[in-house]
Amino acid sequence: MPEEAPAKERKSLDERNQMSDLERLRHSTAHVLATAIAKLWPDAQFAYGPPTEQGFYYDVDLEHRISPEDFPAIEAEMKKVVKENQTFEKMTVSRHEALELAKSGRLAALGDREVESTFKIDLLNEIPEDEEISIYKNGDFWDLCAGPHVPRTGNCKAFKVMSVASAFYKGDANNPQLQRVYGTAFKNKTMLNEHLERLEEAKERDHRKLGKELDLFHIDEAVGQGLILWKPNGSVVRQELQNFISEHLVRQGYSQVFTPHIGKLDLYRTSGHFPYYQDSQFPPVIERDHLKSLADEGCTCGQLMNQMNDGDLEGFMLKPMNCPHHIKIYASEHHSYRDLPIRLAEFGTVYRWEQSGELGGMTRVRGFTQDDAHLFCTEDQVKDEILGCLELVKIVLGTLGMEDYRVRIGLRDPDDSKYVGKPENWDRAEEALREAAQTLGTEFAQEPGEAAFYGPKIDFVVKDVIGREWQLGTVQVDYNLPERFELEYIGADNKPHRPVMIHRAPFGSMERFVGVLIEHFAGKFPTWLAPEQVRVIPVSEKFIDYAEEIESALKEAGLRVALDRANEKVGAKIRLAQLDKVPYMLVIGEREKDQNQVTIRHRDRGDEGSVSIAEFRDRVVEEVQSRSL
RNA sequence: GCUCUUGUAGCUCAGGGGUAGAGCACUUCCUUGGUAAGGAAGAGGUCAUGGGUUCAAAUCCCAUCAAGAGCUCCA
Numbered sequence: 001m002p003e004e005a006p007a008k009e010r011k012s013l014d015e016r017n018q019m020s021d022l023e024r025l026r027h028s029t030a031h032v033l034a035t036a037i038a039k040l041w042p043d044a045q046f047a048y049g050p051p052t053e054q055g056f057y058y059d060v061d062l063e064h065r066i067s068p069e070d071f072p073a074i075e076a077e078m079k080k081v082v083k084e085n086q087t088f089e090k091m092t093v094s095r096h097e098a099l100e101l102a103k104s105g106r107l108a109a110l111g112d113r114e115v116e117s118t119f120k121i122d123l124l125n126e127i128p129e130d131e132e133i134s135i136y137k138n139g140d141f142w143d144l145c146a147g148p149h150v151p152r153t154g155n156c157k158a159f160k161v162m163s164v165a166s167a168f169y170k171g172d173a174n175n176p177q178l179q180r181v182y183g184t185a186f187k188n189k190t191m192l193n194e195h196l197e198r199l200e201e202a203k204e205r206d207h208r209k210l211g212k213e214l215d216l217f218h219i220d221e222a223v224g225q226g227l228i229l230w231k232p233n234g235s236v237v238r239q240e241l242q243n244f245i246s247e248h249l250v251r252q253g254y255s256q257v258f259t260p261h262i263g264k265l266d267l268y269r270t271s272g273h274f275p276y277y278q279d280s281q282f283p284p285v286i287e288r289d290h291l292k293s294l295a296d297e298g299c300t301c302g303q304l305m306n307q308m309n310d311g312d313l314e315g316f317m318l319k320p321m322n323c324p325h326h327i328k329i330y331a332s333e334h335h336s337y338r339d340l341p342i343r344l345a346e347f348g349t350v351y352r353w354e355q356s357g358e359l360g361g362m363t364r365v366r367g368f369t370q371d372d373a374h375l376f377c378t379e380d381q382v383k384d385e386i387l388g389c390l391e392l393v394k395i396v397l398g399t400l401g402m403e404d405y406r407v408r409i410g411l412r413d414p415d416d417s418k419y420v421g422k423p424e425n426w427d428r429a430e431e432a433l434r435e436a437a438q439t440l441g442t443e444f445a446q447e448p449g450e451a452a453f454y455g456p457k458i459d460f461v462v463k464d465v466i467g468r469e470w471q472l473g474t475v476q477v478d479y480n481l482p483e484r485f486e487l488e489y490i491g492a493d494n495k496p497h498r499p500v501m502i503h504r505a506p507f508g509s510m511e512r513f514v515g516v517l518i519e520h521f522a523g524k525f526p527t528w529l530a531p532e533q534v535r536v537i538p539v540s541e542k543f544i545d546y547a548e549e550i551e552s553a554l555k556e557a558g559l560r561v562a563l564d565r566a567n568e569k570v571g572a573k574i575r576l577a578q579l580d581k582v583p584y585m586l587v588i589g590e591r592e593k594d595q596n597q598v599t600i601r602h603r604d605r606g607d608e609g610s611v612s613i614a615e616f617r618d619r620v621v622e623e624v625q626s627r628s629l
Numbered sequence: 630g631c632u633c634u635u636g637u638a639g640c641u642c643a644g645g646g647g648u649a650g651a652g653c654a655c656u657u658c659c660u661u662g663g664u665a666a667g668g669a670a671g672a673g674g675u676c677a678u679g680g681g682u683u684c685a686a687a688u689c690c691c692a693u694c695a696a697g698a699g700c701u702c703c704a
Contacts, residue, residue, distance in 0.1 A: 057699095065633070165699030166632035173701045177632050180699065208697095212640075221677080221695055277704050320704075355630050355702060356695095364703085452704075471703095540661040567660080568667085575665035589663055601664060 019051070019148060022187070026051035028088060028149045029078075029156040029185035030058045035141040036077030037062075037181070038110050040070075046108035046143070047119040047169055047178055055184025059167055061119070066179050071161045074181075078159065085154035086139040090147060098124055098133050098144060110140040119169070120144045158192040159185040207518035208361040214523055214531070214581065216514075217362060226359040226366035228511050233531035236560065237517070238510050240529050242347055244627065245371055245506065248395060252388055254343040254373060259325035261349055262316045270484055271324045275311035280353050282366075284308065286315035322348035323478075323503060326374040327485050330499075335489040340499065341377035341385055347510065348372045362515030363470055369510045375502040376487070379425065382477060382500055383432035386458075389475045389504040390436050393460060396473070396506045401629045402520055405462040405472070407442055409433050410450030418453045421479030425500075429477040430456045454480030460508075462516055470516060472508040477501075524603065527583045528624040534561040535582045536598075537573045539589030541565075546593045550586060550613055557617045559624070578603055584620065 019027065030049035033056075037044050041064050049058035060066075066074075093101070099121065105113030107120040123144060127133060136145040138153050150156065162182040169175035186192040203209070211217045216234035223229060230238060249256065265284055268274035273281070286294075290313065294304065307313050319325065326344045335342065349369045358364050375385050397405065411430050412419050419426065433456055437444045444458075451457060455477035461469050478501040481487075488496040507513035517525075527533050534554055538547040547563050554561040562582075564573045570587060577585045585601040591610070592598055598616050600608040611619075 067634080163698065164633075167700045168631080171701070173631070177700075179632080182699085219696090225695075273704075280702085280704065352703080357630065357632095357700085358702070360697085454704095537664085539663055542661065569660095569662050570664055571662090572666050573664090578665055585664080587664060591663085599663085607664070 023051040024148055025150050025155060025187065026056040026185045027147075028153070029159045029183065030056040031088070031136065031138060031141065031143060031145070031149070032078050032081050032153055032156050032159070033074070033161070033181060033183055034058050034060070034108060034143065035081050035110070035138060036074050037066075038108070038141060039077050040073060042110065042113065043115070044108075045115075045118055047123075049143075055162065055182060057180050057182045059169070059178040059180050061176065061178050066164045066181060068164070074161050075159075078156075078161075081139065081153050082157050083154075084139060085152050087152050088147075088149035089137045090149075091135045091137060093133055093135055095124070095127075095133055098135065101135070101142070102144070106142055107135070108141075108143045117144075156185055158187065158189045159183055160192065160196070205519045205522045206361075207363075207515040210518050210523040211362070211515075213579075214518075216518065216531075224366070225356060226354060226364070228362055228365055228367070234514065236531040237514055237525060237529050241507065241510065241514070242371070244399070245392075245396065248392055249345050249373070252343070252392065254345040257326065257329055257344050257346050259319075259322065259329070259346060259348060261319060261351075263319055263324060265311070265313060265315050265317055267324045267328070268317050268320075269311060271321075271327075271481060272484060273320055273324075274317060275309055277320065278308065281320050282318045282351050282353050284313060284315045284317050286313055290314040318351040319348075320350055320352050322346055322350060322370065322372045323374055323481055323501070324485075326372075327481060327487065327501075330374075330376050331485060331487060335376075335499075337378060337489055337491045337497070340489060341375050341381050343373055343375045345371075345373035362511040362518075363468075365509075365511050368512065370505045371507045371510065371513075372503070372505050375504070376482075376489075376499045377502065378489070378491075378497070379428070379500055382429055382502070383435065385502055386432050386436040386475060386477070387439065389502065389506075390440060390458070392504075393473045393475070393506045394440060397460070399627055400517065400520070402462065405442075405460050407437055407440060407444035408450065408459045408461055409437055409444055409446045410452070410457045410459065411446055411448045412451045412456060413449035416449070419451070420454055420483065425479060426456065429500075433458050433475075433477070452476060452478075454478045470508075470512060472513055472516065473504075473506045474508060475502065475504040478503055524581045524583075526627070526629045527620065528627045530581070530583050531560065532562050532580065532582045533559050533620065533624070534584040534586060535573075535577045535580075536561060536563045536586045536588060537570060537577065538564070539570055539587065541567065543588050543590070543593055547588045550588065550598060553613050554617055554620075557621050559617070559620060574601065584616075586616070 027050065030051070034046050034049060037058070037060060041062055043063060045061040047059040047061070050056065098107075101107050102117040102121045102124060105115050105117050107117035109117065124133070133144075134146060136143055136147055136149055160183060162184055164179055164181050166177045167180040169178055184192070184195060186195060211234070214233055215231050216237065217231055218229045219225075219227065220229060246256065262285065265274055274284070325348075326346070329344055330342060347369050349367060351367045354364060354366055359366065377385050412426055434446070437458060457474055457476035459471050460473040461471050463469050482498050482501050487499050489499050491497045525531070536547045536551050538544050544565060551561055551563045564576070566573060574585060581603060583603055585603070586598040587601060588598065595610070597610040597612055599610045600616060602608055
């Protein structure tokens with residue numbers, strides 16, 4: 001629902017001066033980059049050039065399309081600037097002087113030009129009246145800049161131009177697109193190299209690469225962008241996760257339900273999803289009779305579009321959320337306060353129309369399955385229910401060893417009137433979320449204005465290998481939908497009351513969660529999740545009989561085991577099993593057969609000696625049942 | 630959606646206006662083996678799709694589809 005991004009505040013000079021040493025270095029290196037680009041392409045117009053978490057970038061408007069082939073030349077020019085060890089010299093100027101310089105094209109350039117420094121003029125106009133205006137010079141390169149900088153260009157010796165992509169000026173899609181040249185810089189070459197190595201490692205963990213190598217999932221052009229086909233191996237992982245969470249749902253008093261993938265447009269008119277959020281939904285499926293009568297009336301495509309926008313259509317929609325279906329289950333019977341809370345859970349698949357440029361791997365898709373649930377409770381029960389939800393999230397993340405996440409509480413913006421529900425209820429819900437979050441034992445950030453318009457929420461955010469953050473689990477309090485659907489329960493006073501709804505999804509979506517999990521484990525799933533838990537490797541064909549005995553004994557115990565019958569040497573079979581990241585390899589030969597044993601090799605721990613089949617079986621079964629890492 | 634880059638065998642990739650290449654995987658044969666690649670033979674591709682230029686297009690041009698990076702967006 002309409003959550004407006006907080007307007008990016010302009011950094012004050014004080015804040016800028018708090019730049020860390022590394023940020024300062026990177027910002028200065030951005031100037032070195034600009035100097036080099038200005039030398040190579042004097043017509044370049046520069047916009048912003050800030051440091052980032054991974055390095056820095058500088059936005060440039062330039063006729064020439066910068067490509068990776070240009071990087072060596074750019075870096076060579078940068079090296080010259082570093083070698084010259086130019087001083088970063090600060091010059092304080094009046095607004096008028098700065099403007100004159102910009103008009104003569106002198107800013108972000110090596111000298112006067114025939115064109116103005118367009119973006120710098122724009123930026124100048126944004127500087128508050130009372131703020132000091134400064135120009136930083138290194139050599140002949142002058143740039144409008146608040147600083148701060150390192151003393152000399154010689155400090156910027158460990159850098160690398162990383163990539164080039166496009167970006168909208170000021171991040172607004174209506175503005176022209178600039179070329180954003182990314183680079184990174186460190187105090188010294190060693191640290192730079194370490195950073196580059198980390199990037200290489202991250203590439204190896206990428207769930208898209210591992211997903212292919214381990215046959216976890218497939219995305220097929222013929223099926224559609226952003227639609228995940230779970231292959232058998234990936235399905236095992238997902239099924240295990242679903243079983244895991246289902247166990248806890250039972251313990252926590254949830255009821256599991258199943259609902260269809262579509263619903264009538266009327267349902268979504270009531271929920272408010274249609275026609276208002278059409279941009280992020282698949283277009284409606286129009287009923288045959290309705291379509292025919294439209295055709296008979298000579299309705300044009302344009303008119304059809306208008307009807308769609310007005311919501312004046314009959315038909316169905318792929319569900320963008322599970323809540324309306326669950327609400328209808330709740331509303332299908334009368335409820336007493338004694339029945340509450342009612343907790344309806346479903347691994348529910350929803351469909352959303354993400355922009356094509358946004359799709360990627362399993363983390364941003366158009367169809368996904370939420371481990372969703374909706375809790376219907378009284379105002380008094382909200383707090384306990386939130387606690388229960390967080391308990392579940394804690395169990396999930398703890399079991400999987402995912403420690404590297406941050407917790408974000410989205411609160412309402414007190415100055416905004418877009419929120420539904422009574423202020424006193426909001427206060428209570430926000431307080432309940434805060435208290436519940438404290439039980440996590442993790443630090444959490446409270447972000448006013450980040451609540452949904454229908455209620456406050458807690459989000460769990462993790463980072464993927466590239467450093468992108470993904471929202472996984474979420475717990476949201478909702479005052480809106482009970483209102484829209486006029487939900488009721490009968491209270492102790494024998495009068496109807498409105499329940500509060502809580503949406504929660506500890507994994508978020510199975511697709512995104514498994515994607516993040518693949519990277520978290522670098523493809524080496526713990527035994528309970530591993531698609532193949534044990535591979536039996538006979539030393540030669542002579543021992544296949546015994547190997548089959550082992551295979552069936554382990555299968556009998558419920559383990560996922562495979563037998564490598566290939567006509568290959570042990571070394572080759574081991575290698576394959578290692579590449580497939582199978583946790584346990586059992587090497588079977590004459591010795592094992594004679595003594596009725598198996599020799600264990602673990603993918604990480606190596607040779608673990610020989611034990612009886614039964615002992616190995618019991619050990620692994622225990623490991624699986626306890627879901628050890 | 631926008632900008633740039635990319636699309637050749639199941640996978641990873643080379644090549645490139647004139648009969649389509651390698652490694653791995655696959656099939657068969659030899660080998661019967663002790664902890665990360667034994668040997669040989671074979672099979673496998675309208676070079677993403679559709680147009681155009683050309684005597685000739687996988688190669689050049691345009692469009693479409695898809696992937697990647699980034700930006701915008703994400704109820």
